[in-house]
Amino acid sequence: MLWRHVIRRSALGVFTLFLISLIIFFATNVLPGDAARAILGRSATPEAVAMLKSQLGMDRPLSVQYLAWMGGILHLDMGMSFISRGPVWDIVAPRLMNTLLLLAATSLVALPVSFVIGTVMAIKPGRLFDNAMNGFLIGTAGIPEFVIAIILVLLLSTQVFHLLPSTALVPPGQSVLENPQVLVLPVLTLTFAVMPYLGRLIRASLMDALASEYVVTARLKGLSPRVVLLRHAMRNSLVPSIQAAALTLAYILGGAVVVEFIFQYPGLGSALQSAVAQRDVFVIQAIVLIFAFGYIAFNMVADILTILMTPRLRS
């Protein structure tokens, strides 16, 4: 039953990706400013542009171009970058690694912190911690990411303390892992960005579970508060929390663009930003497709976990 569902969901995910690839491909082709003109500059003659177009295969019908592009992607060949003149994958792959690293570091911080905060708030609602935290979280939710980033930079790397680098500049030839201090500010910013949503959702779903009839019954059975909380309440409140966590991770993957740009973090987001600026079409297409893939994958994993944790859905 579960396997059938997984297979069905995967098929659906592949189909969605196919639709997205269509949209990405045609949207980038319809947009004004084609790659040939971008490469040759404004003063290029129409003949030169046409020649470059045929060189790049851009004079073929769009459907043929799409099939060629799609066929390449299936072999991890995402075409050639117009700007660096190298394979797109060579540009994208290290950036993808860095973004995944940022994602992993952020989830290691944001998920446990939100979970603990939400849980403590839910256990004693209306008390000092709950009220103070609620005010703080709602306040934070109202501040845009880039403002959080600027505040953190002011606080931790320029005006007040000088603890951390304000930009994530990694020396050439080194990886982010060799310079872990560059991760701190982006991770902190993203954590503040997702914590209000995640923490408050965890609080709300745990409070729902704690107010449920089955928790009253568990308490009237004389179970210890620990068992009531961990076995009876959390088992049921985890499901919405997992869904929220998946959405959050998907958001971080795609939404890291702003944060990566601010800190000059060498990830997919800043790569996308510069590819757009340079009209590097194949790079744009590849990155957006990766974002879409990540979004679908995270949601699918959350769905499968939900089913695994909900007996009613499992059988």
Add this chain to the structure above:
Amino acid sequence: MIQATQTEARFAVDVRGLRVELPGGGDIVDDVSFSIRAGEVLGVVGESGSGKTTVGMALLGFARGGARITGGTVHIAGDTSTNMLALDSEKKRLLRGKTVAYVPQDPASALNPSLRIGLQLAEVIEAHEPSTQRAEIERRIEAVMAAVGLPTDKVFLERYPHQLSGGQQQRIGIGMAVILAPKLIVLDEPTTGLDVTTQNKILDVVKKLCREQGIGALHVTHDLSVIANIADQIMVMYSGRVVELGRVETILTDPQHPYTRALLGAVPELRYRTQLTTIPGAAARPANRPSGCFFHPRCPAAEPACKAEPIGFTEVVARHWVRCLNAGSGCGTRPERLPDPAMASGGKPVLDVRALSVSYSNYRVLDGVSFTADRGECLAIVGESGSGKSTLSRALIGLVRQQASTVLFDGTPLAPRARDRSRQQLQAIQYIFQSPHNSLNPRQTVEQLVGLVYDTFHRTDRNRRREAIANVLSQVGLTPETMNVFPDQLSGGERQRVAIARALAADPEILVCDEITSALDVSVRAAIVNLLKELKARRKLTMLFVTHNLALVRNLADRVLVLHKGEVAEIGPVGEVIDRPRHAYTRQLLANALEADLDHRVEAPQPALRA
């Protein structure tokens, strides 16, 4: 004296002066005192909001939603040195589930959906006797499963709550409560959501366990027939006070408090038709209770003295307490008996159903159902859940695609689907839903709710419209001011009146009532039934009354149609079918209903219970 102490020692619970307060002050219940002997059942009755569940939960030292237990003592199993209410939370926990256990109202929401039932049983033992060996736990689970009449195999215990029927879920609820052989169990309306057959089986299990294991039980319910069937003592609550307490035989045959009498008179009888008693007005909320006796504004026997002082709880005869200045006086005794309706014969039937069949995919829900209904008669449609009675009523108003156009209204065939019917046909057949809590749009005022139906079929100016709406409201016993309120501001009974008024606004000829009284309190139900009778007589309405309550049928209907597995088992005049059932299924339905019948129980008490 020695005798007395021995009796004391056999008490499962002794409660004195219990008081539970709301967060903002003011009490939910106060001055509640009673005791239950080992092996006996105390039935607590009262309408919604009377505080009966609050009392039940207080026996476990628990109060819901911010309410606080602020006074009184609860001594369990004759242990006069330990007051449950004064213990710290850890000591309370150690008693809960082991010495005092709780059976929840709705097992579907009270069992944890994510945990296997075997675990939910085992954890009670693990919490209270942590050193118990695995094998011993399994042995005790097996024993308790057998005691509540469930399969004992491991495969069954591996199931999750949603894989059980409602009756099985409630058996698990009872099993969790008795697995450690407590001294006292509190049952909170444990059979409310179950159909009659299942209900009787569950009640039998409870009775048997209490008797065999010497468990005292407090059984909260709003259903007097359940109490009649299971209880040794009855405690009647009104507005947070105990108004009457005594042995079941005494109270059912010779009630002393006017409220108890009214409540008993509001319960329909299966064997004959009665004029149901109704109580005018509604119980006050805790914040604005009247002075003196809380019941006096609604009491037919009230006198000035009733308003003056709070009324004490006095023992009028041995073991029978009443909170009333004029106990036993001023109210009619038994409700008036009425003859069964005479069969009006002849005339063309207003509704003629011929071989109506409905299938969902491969499953045939209704199979060749034929019947007629005469103008101005009330035809009851009865059957257990799953018999197809709701499908039948929905097919009649065109919410189900039946297989062929086999319903004649006034001699003309009705299209299967409502959208294909003429305006006049739609107007003629109106439907009232089971729950007035879901069938009224909470964002519309009563005027808008009723007006919507009115406008569909009438075109008049503003003033005439308002007048017409006020008029249907007054026909269902609501004031014109009701027009401006939202459903939330009304009680359950008032909402159902609005739903009836909405149907009447169409000026219908046929009313289809789908279990419209099942969500209502006893006395409210009586008022609605009386209203329906009155409307039927005054407006010559034809009524199709879908229900599973046979006593209600006896009280309201002219004829009965018994539906069994999608076929008509039996149809005939109400007296005929109930007194002389022909079909085996009808007899089985009646056998289950009889056990819940008040008179039956009092006339022939089950000796096993008394012993």
